Amino acid sequence: MSNEPTYTTFVGELRLVTAPLAQMLSATKAHLDSKQSAGQGLLIFEDATGQQTDFNFQGTLQDVLARALPAQPEAAQPEPRRSGPGRPKLGVVSREVSLLPRHWEWLEGQPSGASAALRRLIDEARKQTQAQGGISRQRMEAAGRFMTAMAGNLPQFEEASRALYAGDTAALARQIQAWPDSIQTHLLYLLEPPFAQQP
Structure with missing residues (x-):
């Protein structure tokens, strides 16, 4: 799957389109305007969650897109400089983690430090899941x-x-x-x- 979230439209049991939001809306609107969908149920799914979702297809395609797509910011504002823990330039983000005392004890005893130990454990778990062909x-x-x-x-x-x-x-x-x-x-x-x- 691409990084951009995809949506899927089904007309009855037939998959009409799987695409990012704007493309899915365009294809679905064209299908509805063609009058080919008469009498057939139309369902739209957000693929990341499997949830059914509804969109208002009244009016022109531009109307549909304007209602469904988030408004674009007028000008990109630079992100404010953060002070505090984390290394933003390296993509490191500081967040709070709640652990039991025995977990903190173990982490504090790791030679590379708690953060490095946590990162290593997470990477190992991810590799193991991928190696097993597991489904998230x-x-x-x-x-x-x-x-x-x-x-x-x-x-x-x-x-x-x-x-x-x-x-x-x-x-x-x-x-x-x-x-x-x-x-x-x-x-x-x-x-x-x-x-x-x-x-």
């Missing part, structure tokens, strides 16, 4: 919301849900084989990695 909790929940909305009445839904939340991607792929192609493809897209399927 956020992706799993987004996929679950999408799956409930689009496939809640489809065969094998319960089995597919169990496989999803167990992190068993092979079983999930087997359970959804009879589902409409667009729903299968988008569900796997929401879970990448490990599927790495682009829309």
Whole structure:
């Protein structure tokens, strides 16, 4: 997935578009204006969360975009200089962390210091998750919301849900084989990695 958040429009069981917000709105507005969507339900999902979202498509495309897109600041203001801990030039940000006394004791005993030890532990955990081909909790929940909305009445839904939340991607792929192609493809897209399927 790109760094820019994407949205997906479904018309019935057919995926119309997966794209950043402005592109998705343009494609969806063009579809609605073409009168091809008569009698078919239209659902829009925010891909990062799997939540359904609504937009007002009344008026021109410019009207739709003006309502949906955040207003651009008139002039970029320089960020105020921060004083205090952290190394902004290196991308280091200071934030508060709450730990139990035994955690602080252990951290204080690390030769490289508490901050370096925490960074190292986080990097090791991230590498381990990637090596296992694991699905992040956020992706799993987004996929679950999408799956409930689009496939809640489809065969094998319960089995597919169990496989999803167990992190068993092979079983999930087997359970959804009879589902409409667009729903299968988008569900796997929401879970990448490990599927790495682009829309």
